[in-house]
Amino acid sequence: MATGRKVAVVEGGEEKAIAYWKANVRLIFILLAIWALVSYVAGIILARPLVTINLGQVPLSFWFAHQGSMITFVVLIFVYAKLMDGIDNKFDVHE
Amino acid sequence: MDAQTWTYILVILTFGIYIYIGYASRVKDTKGFYVAGQGVPAIANGAATAADWMSAASFISMAGLISVLGFDGSIYLMGWTGGYVLLALLLAPYLRKFGKYTVPDFVGDRYYSKTARGVAAIAAVFVSLTYVAGQMRGVGVVFSRFLGLDITWGVVLGMVIVAFFAVLGGMKGITWTQVAQYVVLIIAYLIPAVAIAVILTGNPIPQLSLVFSDITGKLNQIQIDLGFREYTEPFANRKPIDVFMITVALMIGTAGLPHVIVRFYTVPNVRAARYSAGWALLFIALLYTTAPAVAVFARYNLLNTLHGARVVSTETVAGREILNLQDAQGRDIEWASSWQRTGLISFVNQDGQISMQANDKGTTFAHATIDNDIIVLSTPEVARLPAFVIALVAAGGLAAALSTASGLLLVISSAFSHDIYYRLINPNASEGLRLLVGRIVIFLGVIAAGYFGINPPGFVAEVVAFAFGLAAASFFPIIVLGIFDKRANDKGAIAGMLVGLIFTMVMILMMQSVKIFGTAEPLMGPFFGITAQGIGTIGAILNFAVTLIVSRATAAPPQEIQDLVESVRVPRGAGSAAAH
Structure with missing residues (x-):
């Protein structure tokens, strides 16, 4: 059985483990806010008002709904992975 | 070849x-x-x-679905x-x-x-x-x-x-x-x-x-x-x-x-x-940003080429009437004939012409039926690409x-x-x-x-709503809480999973009863404007709520x-x- 007890906990004790988790959760919140902004806000909630503004030759909300949101999603994941590399190293929990 | x-x-x-x-x-x-x-x-x-x-649905059907x-x-x-x-x-x-x-x-x-x-x-x-x-x-x-x-x-x-x-x-x-x-x-x-x-x-x-x-x-x-x-x-x-x-x-x-x-x-x-x-x-x-472009191109091309196309001859193949068409420039539209043979496209001859006019409600074609899958499947022929x-x-x-x-x-x-x-x-x-x-x-x-x-059961398309709805209402909430909420316990998770699953399943069955049970009318209409495809969201919210509440009303998980x-x-x- 692989339970938590066998696994190395954060060196530097509980406080450091809490700080690491806080940094992670904070980053997740920021990135998910952007995630919701480009999809639910720009592509759905503001779909009607943003239809009057053009990006290139298509309405802005249409662009977000059919292209911009997906491009942002890809970028968000790589940004998360990259920033977590730094956070892992800072708290010395990387492999 | x-x-x-x-x-x-x-x-x-x-x-x-x-x-x-x-x-x-x-x-x-x-x-x-x-x-x-x-x-x-x-x-x-x-x-x-x-x-x-x-x-197969993403590859063959999605662009067509979007174009509609x-x-x-x-x-x-x-x-x-x-x-x-x-x-x-x-x-x-x-x-x-x-x-x-x-x-x-x-x-x-x-x-x-x-x-x-x-x-x-x-x-x-x-x-x-x-x-x-x-x-x-x-x-x-x-x-x-x-x-x-x-x-x-x-x-x-x-x-x-x-x-x-x-x-x-x-x-x-x-x-x-x-x-x-x-x-x-x-x-x-x-x-x-x-x-x-x-x-x-x-x-x-x-x-x-x-x-x-x-x-x-x-x-x-x-x-x-x-x-x-x-x-x-x-x-x-x-x-x-x-x-x-x-x-x-x-x-x-x-x-x-x-x-x-x-x-x-x-x-x-x-x-x-x-x-x-x-x-x-x-x-x-890479595929998902290409699909909406294909949807626009193919729909434009379909409407532009077929509307007003002239019927030059008709033939009957395997009981289907095939209309052979020519576009405004007098060129044969061969792909239209070949896809009519599969039954995925059909037209009503409007005095020697094809009409792509919408029906009264503006929802679909009045004098033609076009299967969604055509959008992807016919693109190579429409673009006159080699057989390869x-x-x-x-x-x-x-x-x-x-x-x-x-x-x-x-x-x-x-x-x-x-x-x-x-x-x-x-x-x-x-x-x-x-x-x-x-x-x-x-x-x-x-x-x-x-x-x-x-x-295939007669409701293949409906079961996809099932798969997503049930995955949303059962697994997602309890896995997320299992990681982010240390207090979530066994009783909370079981209760949450069951409530999410049962709610979603019952709602989809009632909303899709025409296709699943063969009832004359759906046993239930949209739930506050939400159709069967979206009902898993409510199931997931219920799962989250029940897991959180029951976990806090019962003993904390053991130390291990x-x-x-x-x-x-x-x-x-x-x-x-x-x-x-």
Whole structure:
């Protein structure tokens, strides 16, 4: 059985483990806010008002709904992975 | 050479590659069988996940569906991609650290409950089985359309191929064939898309030509002229609340689908799990950002070419009246004749002309029927590409269907052989016996999937709503809470999962009763404007609420479980955590 007890906990004790988790959760919140902004806000909630503004030759909300949101999603994941590399190293929990 | 000969050559060639890969990556232990020995590099897992995820429906039907829905087609575009952000940020890294073999494994261990494991295993099997039937059907449809083969024989051939590499190689065989299948399907999708983009807009990159050419404006104009709503008008087909809820349900459903989650168990460490999710979505987005461009190009071309086309002759083939057409410049529209023969297109002769006018409601054509699948399937012919490309599209459709089917079959196999047989029925089973049971179950799974592919239940499309709704309402909430809420306990999770599952299942059954039970009227209309596809969102909210409340009203999880949660939150030690 692989339970938590066998696994190395954060060196530097509980406080450091809490700080690491806080940094992670904070980053997740920021990135998910952007995630919701480009999809639910720009592509759905503001779909009607943003239809009057053009990006290139298509309405802005249409662009977000059919292209911009997906491009942002890809970028968000790589940004998360990259920033977590730094956070892992800072708290010395990387492999 | 004609398209049929090319199709035979490409199908035999690609199937040969899949069989060779399956043979080369055969496995000897359960770790190899369930999670490919946890040695799959991040990029390779990304490509495998993309192929795993993109089914026959994504490849063949999605662009057509979008071209009919217009702006509202965003439910599929955003809904089937946004879930990967949730996976990458909320699930994949921690589940990889946990390091076991299946989704029910995490649920059972985290909630220290055999009941929770059992409920999760049954839900995983149900979700995957509903989904896999549609894939085998897709294999049969591709064979019958491109090679004129009987659907039954097409399905049987697909079964033999999947059985070979899945039984022999388990997850390892599946992973590497999926990487090859991704390459086949993305090339097959992009070549016709680039060709039609060049023809209509002069810009070879479909994503750019959608935004920076005047094609969308021209489509809007022709839609209005024919009595449709503008293509870029939001909520022309669905209510805003429904669009919102369906998008949520598809996103969290994606993040909760066992065959997607389990792919992240196969990478070497937590860091690889994060990057792998990024690669997966990048590979998926390559097709998913091309699809809306193809949808616009193909719809514009379809309306522009066919409306007002002259009927030059008629013939009757196998009981169908075929209208041979010429466009405004007097050129034959050959593809229209050939697709009429398959029954996917039909026209009503309007005094020697074709009319693409909308019906009174502006929802569909008044004097023509156009199957959604035509949008992707006919593009190579419409763009007058060589026969080779038509064959490539057939091979791509097969790759998309087979890769998804094999991933789903592995989930069914591991849920039975690992979670139900080994963990609940016979904990003393030897390694060799467990591997044998896994192989037998995957073989039986192939047979079951093939049976449903040949004799599809009349509601194949509806069961997809089921798969996403149930995954959203059952797995996603309790896995997220299992990681982010240390206080979540066994009673909360079981109650939450059951409430989410039962609510969603009952609602979908009642809303879809016309197709499922054959009632005259649906037993229930939309729920506050939300249709069956979006109801999983409400199920998920209920699951979250019930799990949180019941957990706090009952005893906290034991210390060792709280330690387990602490450990999955930290990347270090993922390599050794999986060791038994």
